[in-house]
Amino acid sequence: xxxxxxxxxxxEAVAEALDQRGGGRVRSVHLRLGALSxxxxxxxxxxxPLACEGSPLEGSSLVVLDVAESRDLEVTxxxxxx
Amino acid sequence: MTLKTRLVEVRANxxxxxxxxxxxxxxxxxxxxxxxxxxxxxxxAGKTTLLEATLRRLRExxxxxxxxxxxxxxxxxxxxARAGVPVRQISTGTMCHLEAAMVDRALDELAPGPLDxxxxxxxxxxxxxASFDLGEALRVVLxxxxxxxxxxxxxPTIFNSSDVAVLTKLDLxxxxxxxxxxxxxxxxxxxxxxxxxxxxxxxxxxWERWIDYLESKRDQAKxxxx
Numbered sequence: 001x002x003x004x005x006x007x008x009x010x011x012e013a014v015a016e017a018l019d020q021r022g023g024g025r026v027r028s029v030h031l032r033l034g035a036l037s038x039x040x041x042x043x044x045x046x047x048x049p050l051a052c053e054g055s056p057l058e059g060s061s062l063v064v065l066d067v068a069e070s071r072d073l074e075v076t077x078x079x080x081x082x
Numbered sequence: 083m084t085l086k087t088r089l090v091e092v093r094a095n096x097x098x099x100x101x102x103x104x105x106x107x108x109x110x111x112x113x114x115x116x117x118x119x120x121x122x123x124x125x126x127a128g129k130t131t132l133l134e135a136t137l138r139r140l141r142e143x144x145x146x147x148x149x150x151x152x153x154x155x156x157x158x159x160x161x162x163a164r165a166g167v168p169v170r171q172i173s174t175g176t177m178c179h180l181e182a183a184m185v186d187r188a189l190d191e192l193a194p195g196p197l198d199x200x201x202x203x204x205x206x207x208x209x210x211x212a213s214f215d216l217g218e219a220l221r222v223v224l225x226x227x228x229x230x231x232x233x234x235x236x237x238p239t240i241f242n243s244s245d246v247a248v249l250t251k252l253d254l255x256x257x258x259x260x261x262x263x264x265x266x267x268x269x270x271x272x273x274x275x276x277x278x279x280x281x282x283x284x285x286x287x288x289w290e291r292w293i294d295y296l297e298s299k300r301d302q303a304k305x306x307x308x
Contacts, residue, residue, distance in 0.1 A: 002177075002178055002179050002209070002210035002213060002214070005100075005177070005179075005181065005214075006096050006097070006213065009095075009096040009097050009098065009099055009100065010096045012098075012099055013092070013094035013095070013096060013098050013099075014092065014094070016094070017090075017092045017094060021090065025085075027087060030089075031096065036238075036239060036242065037213065037239075038209065038210075038212040038213050038239035038240075038243075039213065073095060073096045073097055073213070074093070074094065074095055074096065075092050075093075075094045075095075075096060076091065076092060076093065077089050077090060077091050077092055078089075078090050078092050079087060079088070079089050079090075080087065080088055080089075080090055081085040081086070081087050082085065082086060082088065
């Protein structure tokens with residue numbers, strides 16, 4: 001169950017990027033998830049809303065792109081209302 | 083003003099915070115000439131037993147210390163402290179793995195002074211520790227002959243994130259159905275070329291090779307240009 005730590009890492013990374021843009025409301029976060037990353041997609045999706053609580057990402061959804069034969073764990077985009 | 087929805091590109095690793103902390107630790111260790119070895123395995127594979135004996139042996143000629151992670155209790159720290167070296171328990175509460183920031187904090191609290199070797203025993207878990215860099219120079223994955231010889235096939239991620247595999251409790255070979263040849267083949271299947279050391283802490287089989295291996299890896303790291 002290290003997925004909560006990973007989810008918190010995602011929230012932190014996106015909050016930083018959001019800050020650099022001067023804020024906005026996050027609708028969704030896009031993540032490349034490698035099959036070899038050691039992270040379970042379902043557990044990550046369950047942990048994500050918890051990790052978002054009390055952050056500017058609260059209420060956003062997580063869009064996961066599965067990548068075979070990769071260890072990627074990378075936030076690629078955020079969908080913003082601005 | 084109407085709100086527009088737009089997609090903004092972000093390039094950030096979800097483990098960025100841990101990776102940054104681990105990188106800072108690694109730089110610190112390299113500058114101090116400390117060779118850092120982390121141990122990962124399932125609970126009960128013999129990390130603490132191997133580590134206690136290793137600390138005893140290395141302390142004869144090296145400055146050594148250890149950090150040990152568990153969800154609760156300081157039993158392992160007390161066991162390791164019998165080796166007569168500085169030891170600090172990291173109690174993770176409900177966390178299933180160690181992170182670089184925990185290592186940094188524990189090291190500050192332990193303040194062991196200059197070290198030749200620092201050992202970090204991770205929480206017994208073959209899944210979660212794989213994702214978290216601790217700033218170590220060598221990650222050792224242990225599995226014992228009382229487990230299944232297919233452990234590498236079942237948990238490829240931890241084998242892929244480790245540098246060397248150590249097969250423990252060799253004195254118990256034959257007590258179950260563990261097939262040594264099959265185990266070696268399984269390691270090779272998930273991580274071609276991975277070093278595999280086979281040993282028994284109890285009987286001393288393979289023990290010198292393990293100590294020599296640690297020393298030679300430390301020497302190689304010292305020779306590497308910074």
